[in-house]
């Protein structure tokens with residue numbers, strides 16, 4: 193038997209109803225905050241993530257699905273060339289220069305390193321630069337789709353998972369740097385989690401400063417690490433040299449007491465970063481979004497500056513971050529674009545759905561009515577009725593005239609339909625149908641024209 197690849201999974205009904213409920217709700221919330229959808233490719237040039245997310249992060253160093261996109265072989269190239277000659281002959285457009293170019297086009301023989309996107313911020317910022325979207329002022333994007341990371345699979349952690357991503361980005365003149373944007377994003381997340389029905393979340397907040405602070409902090413961190421790094425894991429020993437901030441990503445239990453004693457970035461914020469962070473907090477207090485400061489939170493991606501945050505949920509166990517995000521004021525420039533401060537977040541949709549699973553029942557809309565055609569020649573009449581009722585937005589399941597009445601009742605029961613509607617010869621003649629409420633057993637005869645209203649009543 194061929195099975196789904198380790199770390200990937202099928203999303204099946206009824207769970208998919210929960211996924212749709214989440215996505216519908218999220219889209220509604222994004223609409224009122226004036227966010228617009230963006231869809232970028234699920235694979236990109238590897239270099240984008242190496243430069244954007246950072247070579248030293250776990251994501252880039254260990255977890256990416258990367259492949260060398262094969263150059264065309266000489267045989268492929270020859271076949272393509274032959275095809276081009278044939279086409280040119282047919283259209284009487286034999287042009288030697290064009291054919292020469294076709295044969296030697298560099299794109300046809302050079303390979304390229306490609307990567308399945310492990311996250312979407314880098315891709316969205318690439319699109320922002322590529323399409324010169326600074327002309328539009330402040331951009332507010334959202335995006336929903338799959339991401340790929342080669343992590344060790346466990347509950348809440350998959351190799352293909354889904355993110356609901358939001359990014360606010362624009363030139364500094366559009367106000368993209370303002371703490372008001374940070375607070376708005378955080379308030380949006382709080383609203384979103386409340387609207388989908390997640391209870392008991394915690395917002396963990398920190399500021400990871402700017403490039404300015406990072407120099408001083410790295411220096412202090414290196415100094416503090418020097419005497420202890422020999423006792424730490426191999427990854428930390430490497431990080432201490434290449435990118436000391438990443439030591440805070442370490443999950444090795446034995447290293448934690450050492451990390452606990454290291455200096456914190458919050459002690460190194462310059463005046464501008466400190467003020468920015470204070471302003472974000474002041475607005476959160478006014479709008480009533482509760483948070484806790486977690487000065488160990490540095491987030492596992494290199495592009496973050498200033499505000500960094502995670503929303504966690506107790507019910508998730510070890511993988512307790514439902515979402516994470518922060519500001520990335522230098523990312524556009526790191527990717528060769530203009531200054532374009534930005535802030536965003538990505539919800540792990542798999543984890544959001546997991547924390548919602550307890551309330552799953554309530555979001556699934558069961559069929560309103562099961563139509564049971566009774567006896568030969570009734571399938572058509574039943575289909576006609578189904579068509580009429582579905583036009584009224586009722587959820588209708590249609591049986592088969594080959595079923596005996598008992599089997600139809602069992603089928604209606606199994607799918608949890610509220611009503612069963614019998615379509616037999618007598619009913620068709622009278623143009624009125626036997627409608628039975630399955631829970632109470634109450635049965636009435638209802639004329640065709642009143643059926644939809646009658647069935648809809650009990651919503």
Ligand code: HAM
Nearest residue numbers: 311313349350353513514515516517518536537538540
């Ligand atoms: P991240 O923290 O790497 O941030 O991922 C965001 C969320 O995606 C996590 O909090 C988690 O819920 C979910 N997630 C990550 N890896 C997995 C996995 N293997 N299986 C299931 N869920 C997972 C980012 O990706 C940033 N791009 C967020 C961002 C947007 N920052 C600014 N803008």
